[in-house]
Amino acid sequence: MLKEGELRIPSGCAISGIIDKKGNRFSGGEIIKSIALMHERSNGLGGGFAAYGIYPQYKELYAFHIFYDSLSVKTQVEDFLTKHFEIESAGNIPTKSVPNIKDQPLIWRYFVSPRIYMSKEEIIDEDEFTSRCVIKINKEYIGAYVFSSGKNMGTFKGVGYPEDIGEFFMLDRYEAYMWTAHGRFPTNTPGWWGGSHPFTMLNWSVVHNGEISSYDANRRFVEMFGYRCTLQTDTEVITYLFDLLVRKHKMPMDKAIKVVASPFWDNIERENKKTQNELKSIRAVYANALINGPFSIILGCQKGMVALNDRIKLRSMVAAEKGDRTYVASEESAIKIICDNPDRIWSPKGGEAIIALLECENK
Amino acid sequence: MKTINALDVHYRKLNDSIDSAIKVDKSITLNNVFGQRYIGRGLPKGVKIKIHGIPGNDMSAYMGGAKIEVLGNAQDAIGNTMNSGRIIIHGRCGDTLGYAMRGGEIYVEGNVGYRVGIHMKEYKDMKPLIVIGGKAGDFLGEYMAGGSIILLGLNLAEGEEIVGRFCATGIHGGKIYINGNPDKYKFGKEVEKVSLTDEDTAFLKKHIALYAKFFKKDLSHLKLEYFSKYMTVNKNPYSNMYCSN
Numbered sequence: 001m002l003k004e005g006e007l008r009i010p011s012g013c014a015i016s017g018i019i020d021k022k023g024n025r026f027s028g029g030e031i032i033k034s035i036a037l038m039h040e041r042s043n044g045l046g047g048g049f050a051a052y053g054i055y056p057q058y059k060e061l062y063a064f065h066i067f068y069d070s071l072s073v074k075t076q077v078e079d080f081l082t083k084h085f086e087i088e089s090a091g092n093i094p095t096k097s098v099p100n101i102k103d104q105p106l107i108w109r110y111f112v113s114p115r116i117y118m119s120k121e122e123i124i125d126e127d128e129f130t131s132r133c134v135i136k137i138n139k140e141y142i143g144a145y146v147f148s149s150g151k152n153m154g155t156f157k158g159v160g161y162p163e164d165i166g167e168f169f170m171l172d173r174y175e176a177y178m179w180t181a182h183g184r185f186p187t188n189t190p191g192w193w194g195g196s197h198p199f200t201m202l203n204w205s206v207v208h209n210g211e212i213s214s215y216d217a218n219r220r221f222v223e224m225f226g227y228r229c230t231l232q233t234d235t236e237v238i239t240y241l242f243d244l245l246v247r248k249h250k251m252p253m254d255k256a257i258k259v260v261a262s263p264f265w266d267n268i269e270r271e272n273k274k275t276q277n278e279l280k281s282i283r284a285v286y287a288n289a290l291i292n293g294p295f296s297i298i299l300g301c302q303k304g305m306v307a308l309n310d311r312i313k314l315r316s317m318v319a320a321e322k323g324d325r326t327y328v329a330s331e332e333s334a335i336k337i338i339c340d341n342p343d344r345i346w347s348p349k350g351g352e353a354i355i356a357l358l359e360c361e362n363k
Numbered sequence: 364m365k366t367i368n369a370l371d372v373h374y375r376k377l378n379d380s381i382d383s384a385i386k387v388d389k390s391i392t393l394n395n396v397f398g399q400r401y402i403g404r405g406l407p408k409g410v411k412i413k414i415h416g417i418p419g420n421d422m423s424a425y426m427g428g429a430k431i432e433v434l435g436n437a438q439d440a441i442g443n444t445m446n447s448g449r450i451i452i453h454g455r456c457g458d459t460l461g462y463a464m465r466g467g468e469i470y471v472e473g474n475v476g477y478r479v480g481i482h483m484k485e486y487k488d489m490k491p492l493i494v495i496g497g498k499a500g501d502f503l504g505e506y507m508a509g510g511s512i513i514l515l516g517l518n519l520a521e522g523e524e525i526v527g528r529f530c531a532t533g534i535h536g537g538k539i540y541i542n543g544n545p546d547k548y549k550f551g552k553e554v555e556k557v558s559l560t561d562e563d564t565a566f567l568k569k570h571i572a573l574y575a576k577f578f579k580k581d582l583s584h585l586k587l588e589y590f591s592k593y594m595t596v597n598k599n600p601y602s603n604m605y606c607s608n
Contacts, residue, residue: 037398040374266548267528312501312529313477316439316458331438332457333398333417345436347457347476349527350501 013197013209014038014162014183015317016329017298018338019305023360024324025053028171031179034327034334036163038183041209041330044100046184046196047165048157050148050205050300051176059152061088061111062130062202067193068106069143077137077144084133085112093156098168101160105193109154127202127247132226134201139228145194150203153300157182157196165196177358178305180298182207195231199239202247203302208235209330210295210315221288234295241289242299253306253355259286261311261351298328304357313350320345326356364388370395374419378402385410398438403431408448420457423450426467439476442469447489451577455497464491464510472578473497477527478505483537485509494574501527504593505551508536513570515585516542530554531593539593540567542585554593563592 016034020026031049055063064081068074081087088111095107114129124132134146148155153176156169162183166172182197198205212218212234219229219237225248227240238260245256259282263271268279283290294314299306307328309317320327320335320342327335332345348354365388369377377399384391389409393402396416401424403412408428415434423431424443436454440462447467458476461469466489474497481502483491491510496517503526504512516525525543532551539554540563559567564587575582 040400270548313458316476318457331398331419332436333419333438336417337397345455347455347474347500350477 013185014041014330014334015181015207015209015296015298016334017178017180017207017300017305017307017327019178019326019356019358020324021304021326021356021359022324023053023177023358025175025177028166028174028176028179030338031181032163032166032171034329034338035166035181035183036161037334037337038329038331039161039163041185042161042183043185044161045159046157046182047160047162048155048182048184048196048198048207049162049166049169049171050153050155050178050180050198050200050207051171051174052153052178052203052300052302053176054154054174055111055152058088058111061113062149062151063154064108064110064112064134064146065093065148065154065156066108066110066137067145067147068108071106073141073143074106074108077141080133080137080141081110081112083115084129085110085114087112094170095168096170098160098164100164101158101168104158104168131202131243135226135228138230147194148200150200150205150302153203153205153302155198155200155205157198158193159196178300180205180207180300180305182209195233197235198300199231199233199235201239201243203300204239204243204247205300206235206239206242206297208238208295208297210234210297210310211293212237212291212295213293214291217288218291234293235297238291238295238297238299241291242301245286245289246301253303254353255282257306257308257353258282259289260291261308261353262286262290263351264311296330304355306356307348307354309348309350309352311351317348318345319348319354324359326354328354364390364392366392366394368395369393369399369416370397372399374399374401378404381406381412396435403429406448423448426450428467436473437471442467442493445491453578458500461491461493461512464493465489466491468492468494470494470574470577471496474499476500478502480504480507480510480512480537480539482506482508483510483512485537492570494570496574496578498523498525499527499530502529502532503527504531504534504537504539505529506533506535507531507539508534510537511566512537512539513567514539514541515571515574515582517580517582531595534593534595535597536595538563541591541593542589544589544591550593553596555596557592557594559587559590559592 090110093107197207222240296315296317318332322342390411392413398419400419403423405425406429410429426445428448433452437456439457440459443462450469452471455473456475460479464483477500494513531554
């Protein structure tokens with residue numbers, strides 16, 4: 001079978017996210033119920049979840065989740081990992097047999113700390129070292145794919161309906177303070193385990209409903225900074241854009257949002273002089289990081305959750321708040337099924353981000 | 364009146380049970396609706412459905428005369444290509460409400476999302492109508508070809524705008540009535556503001572009274588002279604696009 005990056009099939013999706021801003025952890029059962037309600041938006045060719053706060057016992061270590069096509073590539077990648085990382089713990093990610101989930105790869109998890117002194121290049125920080133290693137594995141080791149590489153977080157995904165993938169990974173047994181989920185209706189690429197959402201890099205994760213027409217401009221832009229888009233899919237490039245803007249360029253989140261969903265020029269003209277200058281600079285410097293086309297995304301990061309629509313809202317998105325929790329989903333019913341009587345429920349405007357951050361230090 | 368519990372029922376099964384139920388009793392109540400699609404699709408005159416919960420996308424698609432009342436919010440593409448009948452939503456509503464609507468009436472108590480009334484159209488006595496109690500998002504009446512939209516903008520918070528940008532972009536028929544006088548930049552270039560005629564005033568009066576009745580509100584404070592009316596600049600602009608006639 002041709003994989004992601006080798007084939008394009010031109011052609012919707014479901015997304016859902018929940019965060020407890022106080023950092024209280026809750027099981028994956030709720031997010032599964034939410035995404036399962038939007039079953040009709042997926043077609044069984046991809047489902048996945050990102051969970052933050054699930055590995056408190058290893059919170060200082062990077063948690064690698066890796067798909068392997070064969071034992072031989074596993075041996076090669078483990079050889080690379082041993083050279084570059086101290087492996088604190090390694091093992092299968094526990095799964096259970098679910099009738100609709102077939103042809104799964106080998107699914108392994110490693111808790112590691114980087115041997116940064118192994119790097120021959122100039123001093124780089126641990127995150128940079130780790131992300132370079134992840135990019136290297138995904139690019140050079142055919143048949144291996146690191147699909148999660150953050151700290152105290154993890155991605156769980158595969159080919160199938162999201163509710164089946166959730167059951168397969170037994171996510172009701174994990175507890176997180178933030179969950180995001182995706183039900184896939186693959187449009188440009190065939191369904192493949194690694195190609196399912198969320199896409200992650202370090203602590204970043206993105207679930208996405210839409211189609212980015214600026215993909216190639218965005219790809220060329222991030223590749224100038226060392227990223228390698230190996231999957232030809234728009235969600236991967238969004239993940240790298242945020243990693244670049246916020247981690248590497250140290251841009252505050254609200255500015256990064258203005259980069260990817262910048263206001264129209266005529267809207268900028270109606271702002272005051274100071275804001276005009278700022279927005280014009282952003283559009284000039286980061287022209288190639290503007291995301292165009294229909295999208296609704298939920299971005300997960302260490303600090304919390306950000307949900308964003310394209311500027312003219314070509315994909316649906318509803319947000320709600322109740323107590324310490326913020327909810328976002330493609331459909332209102334997917335929120336109401338797990339949260340009756342929210343304090344507030346609304347449809348965000350196009351280009352207007354829902355930013356729900358942890359109010360405490362990373363738990 | 365037959366009551367159906369929709370909890371955990373797949374949309375196909377739910378719509379099948381509605382089809383069987385109306386053969387016996389044309390009045391139905393649905394409880395615990397959570398996002399099931401296509402409720403009321405194609406249903407004829409005489410059928411009345413009361414929905415408790417959140418009906419899913421494309422509710423009342425191609426509806427042919429039924430009356431649907433939603434006691435809750437609704438999602439996207441409600442009234443898609445509907446032909447006739449009436450929808451009353453006691454809540455807010457998502458995007459593309461009244462998508463390509465051909466006839467009938469939709470009343471929404473609260474706010475509506477983007478692209479409401481996109482490409483609604485009219486033919487002879489089939490004139491669709493959407494009445495919105497709250498505010499509307501961008502692209503209200505985009506590519507509108509007929510029918511009417513009435514936007515009341517009730518209970519807006521400080522700084523909240525009654526309508527988004529790109530209103531009536533590509534309009535080539537129909538009328539939009541807005542309670543107020545939004546800035547010109549919010550409208551497409553194909554639209555112009557025109558004065559209300561006596562006929563318009565009577566039309567507004569009638570449908571505002573119906574809105575007040577459906578949602579049990581006192582709207583006696585609304586002043587019709589504050590309403591603006593928007594129509595296409597030119598009639599039938601594309602008549603010579605493919606052949607001259």
